[in-house]
Amino acid sequence: MSAPPMVQVGDLRKHFSQPGLFRRGQVLRAVQDVSFDIAPGETLGLVGESGSGKSTLGRMVVGLLPATSGSSVVAGMEVTRLKGQARRALWRRAQMVFQDPYSSLNPRMTVREAIGEPLRNFGIARGAEAEAAIRRMTDLCGLPASALDRYPREFSGGQRQRIGIARALVLRPDVVVADEPVSALDVSIQAQIINLLQDLRQEFGLTYLFIAHDLAVVRHVSDRVAVMYRGHLVEIGPAERIYAAPRHPYTRLLLDSVPSPDPAAEARRQALPRPEETPVQSTGGGCVFAARCPLPKLAACFTQQPPLLRQGPMHLVACHAAEKASPA
Numbered sequence: 001m002s003a004p005p006m007v008q009v010g011d012l013r014k015h016f017s018q019p020g021l022f023r024r025g026q027v028l029r030a031v032q033d034v035s036f037d038i039a040p041g042e043t044l045g046l047v048g049e050s051g052s053g054k055s056t057l058g059r060m061v062v063g064l065l066p067a068t069s070g071s072s073v074v075a076g077m078e079v080t081r082l083k084g085q086a087r088r089a090l091w092r093r094a095q096m097v098f099q100d101p102y103s104s105l106n107p108r109m110t111v112r113e114a115i116g117e118p119l120r121n122f123g124i125a126r127g128a129e130a131e132a133a134i135r136r137m138t139d140l141c142g143l144p145a146s147a148l149d150r151y152p153r154e155f156s157g158g159q160r161q162r163i164g165i166a167r168a169l170v171l172r173p174d175v176v177v178a179d180e181p182v183s184a185l186d187v188s189i190q191a192q193i194i195n196l197l198q199d200l201r202q203e204f205g206l207t208y209l210f211i212a213h214d215l216a217v218v219r220h221v222s223d224r225v226a227v228m229y230r231g232h233l234v235e236i237g238p239a240e241r242i243y244a245a246p247r248h249p250y251t252r253l254l255l256d257s258v259p260s261p262d263p264a265a266e267a268r269r270q271a272l273p274r275p276e277e278t279p280v281q282s283t284g285g286g287c288v289f290a291a292r293c294p295l296p297k298l299a300a301c302f303t304q305q306p307p308l309l310r311q312g313p314m315h316l317v318a319c320h321a322a323e324k325a326s327p328a
């Protein structure tokens, strides 16, 4: 019998009230009934353009943001209903790594204090025991021991991200939601941080939800990839299938927008229309991708949001046209 999922997300929804933004009574549907599981030790890459709802979803998964409806079960705990001590117990098991660690690090704390703070707050270790845990994590995250007495502002972006990761992992969580952990970094540094996250996954058997806005970043870290568009999960499947045989036209668009080392392929890519920022969605009715979809439309594309249907082993796609074109 296979192990139960480490993360189980069921019909998670987040609607934000936006008085004045739309007509009276309308809401911004940031996340619309999203479901997926992540197995222990698995990395699920979550991609989509800016505004597609990835951060909102990631925050709901670990309980940093209350859901409008639906559930998130992490390490057997129903996140959406946790309060007080139970919520603290969850945060020992599930942590987030943010895009900009600098904004989440107190500038008046040394690196030692920043990494050790969760140990103190959770009453896990003090004194020599805490110091040993801090040094081990600093070392594992590729920071020199001399970093401990310095302040976050003294470090480069990549080093700051290492500090943020050390702080998130010092509690030895099982699950890490990494929200665009490399998108603020120089390309040359991105690979180093991705490799670090991979090494830490091996070391601690971590389960990751790895959020990024383009498919290139998650390519080498993900076992499976999920694609979001305007709050909806439009495709999810094994990474090799998503890259080799994407089924949703939006996933293809995202893949086409990944820079290529091949000059001919790069020229074709440059000629493609740029993906714009995903506009917010105000109402239901029809497929959310219909307005940008290059496929010939079916009547259903204008009347019904397609459900996620199986297109192959562990491969689900929400597209009326893809469903019609080549069923698995």
Ligand SMILES: Nc1ncnc2c1ncn2[C@@H]1O[C@H](COP(=O)(O)OP(=O)(O)OP(=O)(O)O)[C@@H](O)[C@H]1O
Binding pocket: 016, 028, 030, 048, 049, 050, 051, 052, 053, 054, 055, 056, 057, 213, 280
């Ligand atoms: N607290 C909030 N109040 C109102 N609207 C919000 C709030 N947080 C997010 N949104 C809106 O929800 C939608 C999804 O935002 P979200 O940040 O989750 O997207 P994203 O895919 O992570 O994009 P990005 O990569 O730019 O962060 C956006 O339209 C955003 O403006």
